Amino acid sequence: MPLELVTVPCLADNYAYLIHDADTGQTAVIDAPEPGPILGALNAHQWRLTDILITHHHDDHIQGVDTLRAQTGAMVLGAAADTHRLPRLDLALDEASSFSVGREFARVIAVPGHTIGHIAFHFPESRLLFTADSLMAGGCGRLFEGIAQQMHNSLQKLAALPPDTLVCSGHEYTASNLRFAATLEPDNPKLISRSAEVAASRARGQPTVPVPLQVELDTNPYLRVHLPAIKAAVGLPDADDVTVFAEIRARKDKF
Numbered sequence: 610m611p612l613e614l615v616t617v618p619c620l621a622d623n624y625a626y627l628i629h630d631a632d633t634g635q636t637a638v639i640d641a642p643e644p645g646p647i648l649g650a651l652n653a654h655q656w657r658l659t660d661i662l663i664t665h666h667h668d669d670h671i672q673g674v675d676t677l678r679a680q681t682g683a684m685v686l687g688a689a690a691d692t693h694r695l696p697r698l699d700l701a702l703d704e705a706s707s708f709s710v711g712r713e714f715a716r717v718i719a720v721p722g723h724t725i726g727h728i729a730f731h732f733p734e735s736r737l738l739f740t741a742d743s744l745m746a747g748g749c750g751r752l753f754e755g756i757a758q759q760m761h762n763s764l765q766k767l768a769a770l771p772p773d774t775l776v777c778s779g780h781e782y783t784a785s786n787l788r789f790a791a792t793l794e795p796d797n798p799k800l801i802s803r804s805a806e807v808a809a810s811r812a813r814g815q816p817t818v819p820v821p822l823q824v825e826l827d828t829n830p831y832l833r834v835h836l837p838a839i840k841a842a843v844g845l846p847d848a849d850d851v852t853v854f855a856e857i858r859a860r861k862d863k864f
């Protein structure tokens with residue numbers, strides 16, 4: 610049985626995610642922006658929290674960790690590289706680590722760029738990928754600590770996963786990300802139709818995540834920096850992919 614996935618809106622525009630293994634009853638949350646909505650979702654499903662998986666140290670991803678741990682006794686897992694700035698970890702992770710939620714094994718993927726210690730969680734059997742502020746729906750996180758080369762490498766690792774993988778990212782930034790993408794590829798038909806779908810979802814108050822990786826490959830400019838059309842769109846037809854990536858990220862910062 611694949612893991613059950615529940616998207617939990619938190620704060621103004623954050624997402625936490627619950628994954629639940631029906632066979633064992635184990636339930637994990639990926640990121641804890643605030644405890645209230647997560648406890649509410651656990652309660653609504655009658656699930657008991659067993660694991661708290663942290664993607665990176667920013668407040669809007671960890672503020673709820675201590676309360677959740679105190680109220681549920683869940684184990685806390687996060688990047689070994691960031692133990693000095695994360696809540697106390699029961700298990701410190703790097704790319705060599707594997708752990709499981711219920712019967713399903715998870716892989717840890719280092720995705721530096723937004724922060725140096727940022728990690729993503731991949732559940733290959735259920736085809737779930739938790740990316741927080743690395744690969745985001747229609748975009749990627751700002752480069753607060755890393756450089757373009759690092760974020761590009763990180764996103765390339767994610768882009769190589771099976772295209773039917775569901776990408777679960779950390780924020781509702783999709784509409785703005787796609788508006789920016791349209792400045793680069795105004796005639797991309799898949800981008801045009803995705804933008805319309807996202808506008809309709811937002812008008813209904815629905816999340817625009819998760820998203821199949823294939824949709825990101827077709828419309829997310831940061832995964833398309835190798836394409837001649839994207840290079841030309843930023844006036845760098847002969848530049849290497851990293852240079853194009855850096856230019857796109859810099860333009861988005863001012864968008």
Ligand code: ZN
Pocket residue numbers: 665667723742750
């Ligand atoms: Zn962040």
Ligand code: FE
Pocket residue numbers: 667669670742779780
């Ligand atoms: Fe964030």
